[in-house]
Amino acid sequence: FPYTTLFRSTVRLWDAEAGQEITTLQGHADAIRQVKYCPDRDQIVSTSDDCTVKVWNAGAQREIAGHSQWVTACALASSARVLATASRDGSIKLWDTRTNRPRTALAGHDQPINCVAVSPDGATVVSASDDFSLKVWSGREGDHLRTMRHHTNSVRWVCFSPNGARVASASWDNTVCVSDPIKGTLHLTLRGHTDWVNACAFSPDGSRIA
Numbered sequence: 001f002p003y004t005t006l007f008r009s010t011v012r013l014w015d016a017e018a019g020q021e022i023t024t025l026q027g028h029a030d031a032i033r034q035v036k037y038c039p040d041r042d043q044i045v046s047t048s049d050d051c052t053v054k055v056w057n058a059g060a061q062r063e064i065a066g067h068s069q070w071v072t073a074c075a076l077a078s079s080a081r082v083l084a085t086a087s088r089d090g091s092i093k094l095w096d097t098r099t100n101r102p103r104t105a106l107a108g109h110d111q112p113i114n115c116v117a118v119s120p121d122g123a124t125v126v127s128a129s130d131d132f133s134l135k136v137w138s139g140r141e142g143d144h145l146r147t148m149r150h151h152t153n154s155v156r157w158v159c160f161s162p163n164g165a166r167v168a169s170a171s172w173d174n175t176v177c178v179s180d181p182i183k184g185t186l187h188l189t190l191r192g193h194t195d196w197v198n199a200c201a202f203s204p205d206g207s208r209i210a
Contacts, residue, residue, distance in 0.1 A: 011035055011046055011056070027054055027061045038076045045083065047071035053085050055097070064100050066093055073115045077122035082139055084125050086113040092127055094142060104142030108135055115157045119164040119181075126167050126181055128155035134169055136181045146184040150177040157199040161206040168209050170197040176209060 009028040014021055030049035037044055044056040053064040053071055067087035075084045076097075083095040092106040092113060111130035118125050118139060125137040134148040134155060153173035160167055166187060169177050176197055178188040190209065201210050 008032065009048065009050075011044065013044070025054075025056050025061070027063075028052070033070060033072050034074055036074055036076055045074050045076060047074045047085060051087075053083075053095075055083075055100070062100055064095060066102050067091065072113065075116045075118040075125075077118040077120060077139070082118055082122040084116045084118050084139075086116040086127060088112050092116055092125070092137070094125070094139065106135075106137050106142050106144070108144050108147075109133070111154075114155065117158045117160050117167065119160050120162065121164060124160075124164070124181055126158050126160070128158040128169055130154045132171075134158060134167070134179070134181075136184065148179055148181075148184050148186075150179060150186045150189070151175065156197070159201055161202045162204060163206055166202075166206075168200045168202060170200040172196040176200050178209070 009030060011025040012021055013023050028048040028050050033047045035046045046054050049070045051067050055062045067089050069087050069089040071085055071087050073086040081097045083097050084092060086092045094103045096103050109129040109131050113127050113129050115128040122139045125139045127135045132151050136145045138145060151171040151173050153171050155169050155171045157170040158167055167179050167181050174193045174197060176190040177186060179186050
């Protein structure tokens, strides 16, 4: 199902074939920053300026609280039951989705965190920040593994390839970088935009990036 959210506190779920609204999910007390869908468990996760994360299943909601400022981003690895969240409080938290309790907190960026991504197997977490860097973390122990500095401006987005071997990052330096998160090496720099790049995505087979 597709979902939409304005800079408000509701999420709308839609039927992609009929174009009909299925339901409206209400529960946040402030603007929603990001929404992710987990098809393996038919769940939706939303992050908000109210400092909480909500996990929605069949309209019911579970609240995850632990950040002290806006929760700007989230990422899921459904196979490993890992949920990662990032906040303007400068922290990344890894949660056990069975208990809604934090497994560990990650700290290391010295500027706000804009995005977080989890590898398909849940073993690796990558965060993107206004400090121009990508940080790579262990998705199991929470250890900081390495810092990648391939951009010259704020890094706004990061995502894993379907096989988990590469990450693509979008930046206000007008580029998209493709990197190896395990080795920390730069694979490609994609140039062509003449202004900020705010997001990017791999195709389902990993052969293309938009």
